[in-house]
Amino acid sequence: MAPQSRQDLDPSDLATVLGEFTRRSIRLPATEKHSFTTLSVLHTLAHRGPMRLTALKVTEQITQPAITQLISRLERDGLVERRPDLEDRRAVLVQVTPAGAQIVQTRQRDRVRQFSQLAEALTPEERHAIGAALPALARMAALMDVER
Template sequence: MPTVRLSDQQLVGRFSLLLEQLVRRLRTISSVGGISASAASALGRLGAEGPLRITELAQAEGVSQPAMTQLVARMSADGLVARTAPEGDRRGVLVVVTAHGRDVLERRRARHVGFLDELLGGLDPADRAAIAAALPALERLVDSGPPPFRSPKQRENPSQEEEHP
């Protein structure tokens, strides 16, 4: 099979379209827990990084503090997160994932893995190998993302891996 040369603009356009299609397909199977994509993202960040202040979580997720406060209130009402006071700071509030929240995250991830496993299983070995070979570059691409979407913990330790649903 001949190698196809794409211009940078063509590469970005095709890559963007493919990501949009994949995300749309993943969202259609992500009904576990009945939570929104925003809630799943915040929950995943809290699960990976541990407790965060609402302002830190808002900054890391790229939303306003009032919007995150509302999202945390909904997630708390659903039993996905709890609010707790940090040691030595009675005025501060940390958001932590509950056992129910971890269960919802695990079930969502299992559905995603199952779906992607099915998709990849339908490809020929050469295509699977090409995707496997691209994973390190895709990981570097994600890690090079803009700082506003990294939490204070990630900015302190850039090598820390982050899990998202």
């Protein structure tokens, strides 16, 4: 569905287009084959730094048992490691390992390559429109991270 061109932002059109774009971009072929949840956790840790399991549970929107099981598996695979929280010795932080960070970097390179190919099929005006929208989309993404 292509929304009509207009000056005002229609939140319904935005949700529809971004939802469809997200669903399709998640499914782009990748060198690294991992579940969406695994990739999301690795990406979160690579970009936000070490986190407690309780914080990861919130960002990833999964249950405590599910995040505990996932982190245990990722730890076994050498993609994350647990270490003591120096601010609270009772707590544990999870951090991405170099192997886990490499998966995130490889996925990013794959996407850049694929988006470059897709962008070649667009008109110059379409590429310009997307480029012009990126700062506003980045700001919206940052606003999503603000704790409410």
